[in-house]
Amino acid sequence: MGRLSRRQLAAALGLPRWAGSPPTLLLISPTSPGCAATMASSDEDGTNGGASEAGEDREAPGKRRRLGLLATAWLTFYNIAMTAGWLVLAIAMVRFYMEKGTHRGLYKSVQKTLKFFQTFALLEIVHCLIGIVPTSVLVTGVQVSSRIFMVWLITHSIKPIQNEESVVLFLVAWTVTEITRYSFYTFSLLDHLPYFIKWARYNFFIILYPVGVAGELLTIYAALPYVKKTGMFSIRLPNKYNVSFDYYYFLLITMASYIPLFPQLYFHMLRQRRKVLHGEVIVEKDD
Numbered sequence: 441m442g443r444l445s446r447r448q449l450a451a452a453l454g455l456p457r458w459a460g461s462p463p464t465l466l467l468i469s470p471t472s473p474g475c476a477a478t479m480a481s482s483d484e485d486g487t488n489g490g491a492s493e494a495g496e497d498r499e500a501p502g503k504r505r506r507l508g509l510l511a512t513a514w515l516t517f518y519n520i521a522m523t524a525g526w527l528v529l530a531i532a533m534v535r536f537y538m539e540k541g542t543h544r545g546l547y548k549s550v551q552k553t554l555k556f557f558q559t560f561a562l563l564e565i566v567h568c569l570i571g572i573v574p575t576s577v578l579v580t581g582v583q584v585s586s587r588i589f590m591v592w593l594i595t596h597s598i599k600p601i602q603n604e605e606s607v608v609l610f611l612v613a614w615t616v617t618e619i620t621r622y623s624f625y626t627f628s629l630l631d632h633l634p635y636f637i638k639w640a641r642y643n644f645f646i647i648l649y650p651v652g653v654a655g656e657l658l659t660i661y662a663a664l665p666y667v668k669k670t671g672m673f674s675i676r677l678p679n680k681y682n683v684s685f686d687y688y689y690f691l692l693i694t695m696a697s698y699i700p701l702f703p704q705l706y707f708h709m710l711r712q713r714r715k716v717l718h719g720e721v722i723v724e725k726d727d
């Protein structure tokens with residue numbers, strides 16, 4: 441029996457063709473002079489940019505690739521569940537605010553739903569790892585882990601900050617983003633993507649990303665005095681393992697890490713926006 445190529449193997453397993461090592465891509469924009477920069481960026485961020493094969497089945501940017509039946513069914517279920525979860529959260533937040541007229545107590549009233557659906561999003565890293573979505577593991581990993589960190593190690597663990605305005609800031613930014621993003625994926629999978637959803641997916645983030653990040657940073661900042669005072673999650677010397685860890689300094693380092701990481705995610709989304717909304721054509725170079 442002859443050896444299967446990576447593509448044949450992926451097809452046999454019902455996985456998309458980008459499973460395994462991604463092909464080298466060129467992004468060519470017929471309308472934009474930024475072609476060289478775009479080429480570089482696609483390689484830099486480690487994604488295949490959602491590109492498909494050159495040749496007879498080359499697809500337009502943003503057009504969905506063929507997935508196995510099982511993968512499509514799972515992703516459709518996952519995206520519908522996530523859209524519904526974040527919609528429930530949005531409705532609960534609006535109702536809370538309309539009834540109470542204050543943001544105080546809002547986090548407490550929605551925390552269970554938030555924790556459940558944000559933690560469920562860890563599956564997104566799995567989706568990338570097993571190759572059923574073509575997003576970069578690194579980009580998704582940073583995005584999801586920073587959210588998990590905010591939910592569990594900051595807001596859940598540090599009760600005195602739960603009523604900060606900054607918590608509402610990131611909650612609103614995350615909620616609007618996720619309703620848009622998961623409904624975008626759902627409608628794309630069903631091949632009925634309304635233009636408004638596509639437009640919203642690649643425009644809302646321009647405002648929501650900085651708003652969300654500002655909310656996250658201000659919340660961590662508000663947590664600092666409490667963490668310093670209580671020494672929570674910190675390990676002091678001497679101890680039998682001879683290890684020390686200071687959560688306060690860890691938080692300072694985490695805040696500083698937003699400086700290099702956030703622009704990368706933001707520019708990644710701006711590149712995706714150019715590709716999907718402004719139709720930069722993707723040509724694959726054979727590897």
Ligand SMILES: CCCCCCCCCCCCC/C=C/C(=O)SCCNC(=O)CCNC(=O)[C@H](O)C(C)(C)COP(=O)(O)OP(=O)(O)OC[C@H]1O[C@@H](n2cnc3c(N)ncnc32)[C@H](O)[C@@H]1OP(=O)(O)O
Nearest residue numbers: 490502503504505573575586589625645648649652701712
């Ligand atoms: C331990 C502590 C660590 C702390 C570290 C701190 C540093 C943190 C620094 C930065 C922190 C950022 C924090 C984030 C805050 C916020 O979220 S604020 C609110 C605003 N946020 C956003 O706007 C988020 C934007 N992010 C995203 O949209 C994505 O999450 C992404 C991961 C960045 C990926 O986007 P993109 O590259 O556009 O890829 P995809 O949308 O995933 O699309 C690629 C193709 O894959 C298909 N696909 C992906 N997922 C699915 C799915 N679930 N179902 C079906 N299909 C999917 C998608 O359709 C695309 O396919 P094609 O169209 O065929 O190409």
